[in-house]
Amino acid sequence: MLEDRVSHASLYTVTGLIAGVAMTLLCAATAHAESAGMVKTLKGQANIARAGQILPAQIGDPVMEGDQISTGADSSIGITLRDDTMLAAGAHSALLIKRFAFNPTTHDGQLDSSVKRGTLAVISGKIAKTHPDAVQFSTNSITLGVRGTEFIIDAGDGP
Amino acid sequence: MKKRLAFAMPALLMLCACAQQRVVLLPAPDGKVGAVEVSSATGHQRVDTAYGGVAVSQQGQISSFTTDPASVERQYGALLAARPPRPVSFIVHFQSGSSTEFTPDSAAVVQQILQELGRRAAPELIVTGYTDAVGTDDLNDHLSLQRAQTVVEFLSHHGIAASQMQAVGRGKRDPAVQTANAVAEQANRRVEVTIR
Numbered sequence: 079m080l081e082d083r084v085s086h087a088s089l090y091t092v093t094g095l096i097a098g099v100a101m102t103l104l105c106a107a108t109a110h111a112e113s114a115g116m117v118k119t120l121k122g123q124a125n126i127a128r129a130g131q132i133l134p135a136q137i138g139d140p141v142m143e144g145d146q147i148s149t150g151a152d153s154s155i156g157i158t159l160r161d162d163t164m165l166a167a168g169a170h171s172a173l174l175i176k177r178f179a180f181n182p183t184t185h186d187g188q189l190d191s192s193v194k195r196g197t198l199a200v201i202s203g204k205i206a207k208t209h210p211d212a213v214q215f216s217t218n219s220i221t222l223g224v225r226g227t228e229f230i231i232d233a234g235d236g237p
Numbered sequence: 238m239k240k241r242l243a244f245a246m247p248a249l250l251m252l253c254a255c256a257q258q259r260v261v262l263l264p265a266p267d268g269k270v271g272a273v274e275v276s277s278a279t280g281h282q283r284v285d286t287a288y289g290g291v292a293v294s295q296q297g298q299i300s301s302f303t304t305d306p307a308s309v310e311r312q313y314g315a316l317l318a319a320r321p322p323r324p325v326s327f328i329v330h331f332q333s334g335s336s337t338e339f340t341p342d343s344a345a346v347v348q349q350i351l352q353e354l355g356r357r358a359a360p361e362l363i364v365t366g367y368t369d370a371v372g373t374d375d376l377n378d379h380l381s382l383q384r385a386q387t388v389v390e391f392l393s394h395h396g397i398a399a400s401q402m403q404a405v406g407r408g409k410r411d412p413a414v415q416t417a418n419a420v421a422e423q424a425n426r427r428v429e430v431t432i433r
Contacts, residue, residue, distance in 0.1 A: 116359060116361065117359070118321035118322070118358060118359055119319050119320070119321055119358070121319060137358045137359050138358070138359035154315060154316065154318075154319035155319065156319045156320055156321040157321065158321045158324075158361075158433050162324055162431075162433060164320050164321045164323070165320075165321075166316055166317070166319035166320040166321070167316075167319070168313070168315060168316035168319065169315070182363070182365075182403070182405040182407075183378060183382075183405060183406055183407055183408070184410075185410075197313065197316050198316075199313070199316050199317055199319070199320050201265075201320065201323070202271070217258050219258055219277055219278070219293055219295060219297060220258060220260070220275055220276060220277050220293050220297075221275075221276050222260060222273050222274065222275055222276075223273065223274035223276075224271070224273055225271045225272040225273065225274070225285075226271040226272075227262060227263075227265070227270065227271025227272060227273060228262070228263040228264070228265055228271070229260060229261060229262045229263055229273050229284075230259075230260065230261045230263065230309075230313055230316065230317075231258070231259075231260055232258060232259040232260070232261075232313075233258050234257065234258055
């Protein structure tokens with residue numbers, strides 16, 4: 079009787095684990111499929127590096143978490159993220175969208191982005207309004223906390 | 238000897254400028270100024286004035302400065318021009334007691350939305366429903382999403398592609414008019430169409 083109960087318990091545990099893993103995979107897949115934002119402005123040449131591929135950016139293209147965006151000489155790109163954060167990268171710039179999550183119902187989320195080189199103009203969005211501590215920008219030598227605002231980061235020529 | 242030194246000095250200064258990183262705080266179009274907290278390996282500085290900034294050396298040393306609109310335009314004009322256009326919003330109100338019938342002025346709102354769409358590259362419409370404070374959070378989240386979906390359907394009948402639109406239910410959050418909980422308020426039963 080006791081053995082029976084134990085085996086039942088472990089069966090539930092295993093079923094629960096499988097369901098949990100399946101849910102996690104499903105969530106991961108959904109989160110991956112959902113874009114972080116969209117390319118809105120473009121001048122000259124800008125590329126998006128994603129999963130080992132380099133794609134030339136076009137207006138209307140999705141921007142995903144993990145994307146590395148780079149611009150050429152005399153070029154720029156403007157991106158609006160799903161929480162209405164607006165980004166613009168200037169010429170000879172490299173920008174990484176390290177982490178982006180946003181729940182449009184609750185405005186919970188996270189934004190972590192780094193400027194490897196060049197310039198970035200930022201107009202902060204809804205995550206910064208609701209959860210300022212969940213928004214971070216960085217370069218190789220500084221990190222910025224954002225308190226609902228507009229600013230420029232000039233990372234120079236990079237390392 | 239003196240001459241050579243004079244040549245060497247500007248070159249040195251330029252090298253220092255190149256190794257520095259800068260942050261400049263800008264005012265919003267309405268004049269409001271937020272703040273950024275800048276941290277390096279060796280320091281921390283809060284910037285909270287318009288056109289205030291910090292320069293950070295490779296060693297992490299932070300120094301403050303103040304610039305002005307003309308200098309920012311000269312140095313970063315092309316960068317600022319590359320920023321996406323700011324989102325604009327329109328409000329659709331419902332007929333009293335209805336979640337499907339709009340007020341008569343909604344036809345004019347649709348025209349304004351279509352005009353704004355024509356002005357933008359790759360526009361997206363975020364259609365957000367809101368409720369008043371009557372009922373549970375779950376119920377209001379659901380009801381607000383239904384209201385948003387009604388407006389998405391309405392706009393799709395006016396030639397706006399459903400693929401451009403996203404319906405969002407924000408429930409009783411962000412009321413247009415602050416009320417106590419459980420108070421019915423017509424002004425809060427609304428849908429906001431944001432174009433970005």
